[in-house]
Amino acid sequence: MGLIGNPANQAIPEKNAQFRFLNPAQLLLALALFGLPIHAWAQQPQAPQIAGPPSPASIHGTVVDRNGAVLEGARISLTVTQPAAPFESTTVSDNSGQFNFASVPPAAFQLTFSATGFATRSLSGVLHAGESYEAPAIVLLMSTTASEVRVTASQVEIAEAQIKVQETQRVLGIMPNFYVSYLPHPSPLTKKQKFELAWKTSVDPVSFLVSGAFAGVQQADDTFSGYGEGAQGYAARFAANYGDNFIGNMIGSALLPSLLKQDPRYFYKGTGTRQSRILYAIANAVVCKGDNGRWQPSYSAILGGLAAGSISNLYYPAANRDGVRLTFENALFGTASSAAQNLFQEFIVRKLTPKLPSFSSSQP
Numbered sequence: 001m002g003l004i005g006n007p008a009n010q011a012i013p014e015k016n017a018q019f020r021f022l023n024p025a026q027l028l029l030a031l032a033l034f035g036l037p038i039h040a041w042a043q044q045p046q047a048p049q050i051a052g053p054p055s056p057a058s059i060h061g062t063v064v065d066r067n068g069a070v071l072e073g074a075r076i077s078l079t080v081t082q083p084a085a086p087f088e089s090t091t092v093s094d095n096s097g098q099f100n101f102a103s104v105p106p107a108a109f110q111l112t113f114s115a116t117g118f119a120t121r122s123l124s125g126v127l128h129a130g131e132s133y134e135a136p137a138i139v140l141l142m143s144t145t146a147s148e149v150r151v152t153a154s155q156v157e158i159a160e161a162q163i164k165v166q167e168t169q170r171v172l173g174i175m176p177n178f179y180v181s182y183l184p185h186p187s188p189l190t191k192k193q194k195f196e197l198a199w200k201t202s203v204d205p206v207s208f209l210v211s212g213a214f215a216g217v218q219q220a221d222d223t224f225s226g227y228g229e230g231a232q233g234y235a236a237r238f239a240a241n242y243g244d245n246f247i248g249n250m251i252g253s254a255l256l257p258s259l260l261k262q263d264p265r266y267f268y269k270g271t272g273t274r275q276s277r278i279l280y281a282i283a284n285a286v287v288c289k290g291d292n293g294r295w296q297p298s299y300s301a302i303l304g305g306l307a308a309g310s311i312s313n314l315y316y317p318a319a320n321r322d323g324v325r326l327t328f329e330n331a332l333f334g335t336a337s338s339a340a341q342n343l344f345q346e347f348i349v350r351k352l353t354p355k356l357p358s359f360s361s362s363q364p
Helices: 017-021 024-033 144-166 191-202 205-221 230-260 274-283 299-312 324-352
Strands: 057-065 075-080 087-092 098-104 108-114 121-126 132-134 138-140 287-289 295-297
Touching: 057 108, 075 098, 087 098, 108 138, 121 138, 144 191, 191 230, 205 230, 230 299, 274 324, 295 299, 299 324
Parallel strands: 057 132, 057 138
Antiparallel strands: 057 098, 075 087, 075 108, 108 121, 287 295
16 A cells, blocks of 8 residues: 555645636636626726817907998997806907907807997807807997987088088189088088178188289270279279179078078089989079978079179169169079089089098989
8 A cells, every 4th residue: 555545645735726727717706706896907097088178269240330331430249158257348340340359258149239329239149169150240220319319409510510611612722612512411501601601702812803803804895984994993893893793692692592591502413424414503503402402493593693783783884784674684694604604513613623522422
């Protein structure tokens, strides 16, 4: 029996040796028995991902009036109702009517548009991250209340400003051309303004020079021989010429227009066909605008010519005084002269007048 039956001679397995020879299934079972998650050794831990802030956006657009003309200086206020804290910003439209807000947080927003004389308007929307929002054309309408108050309160001042501009109008920079308006919609003149304009025209140095030049020509031709020759004859002819101009201005351009509420100025047309402008200029010899803005017969000019011709009989030589018939003939001649002068105004004078304001022409 010897060594084979002796248990002391048998190979004794090492302690816990069975754990070194576990197959994969036994290993998983062991991990489960010890309470360890199976995926703890099968997966590598990953670092948590942190989301960055959303990309800022922008808002831009254009502000115009009801006619499509761009509005410069309009005030635009932006309010963004983001959850963390409201975002507010303000800007104004540039000379092309455009505005721009950059670096705007994406969220619900509201734009408020305002400008002097215009009604306020608002626009709302939602801005997304990184979006470049193009606002539709913002049309601001005139504020009816503000417009009425402004026009009513400043009508006299507006007319006064127009006169100041007219008094700078000189043909070739020399000859006064105060009775022409290039404004499309001029304000009517007050009685005082009509007399002031007539007075300034009459006392302008050029008026004295023109009267003196005519007197010299008449002296050379011995016109109105009853005045005689020499310095005395020249002075009488000068006084007669200047008297004609002065009386004609004060009666036909100030006194009668004030009484009859008519405007003595010529309103430049500047648009339309050549034929329409010719007819307009000729018609203005017998029609004029009333202070109410309506066209009407030019009683002031017609009666003013007759009155000036009648008064001239008081200081012209007896042999040269006009009778009633000749006075009416001269009045008709004066009307024809006015028509020719209006044609000259409509097609030539503007080109010969330097430094005219760039008024936009319009149908008067």
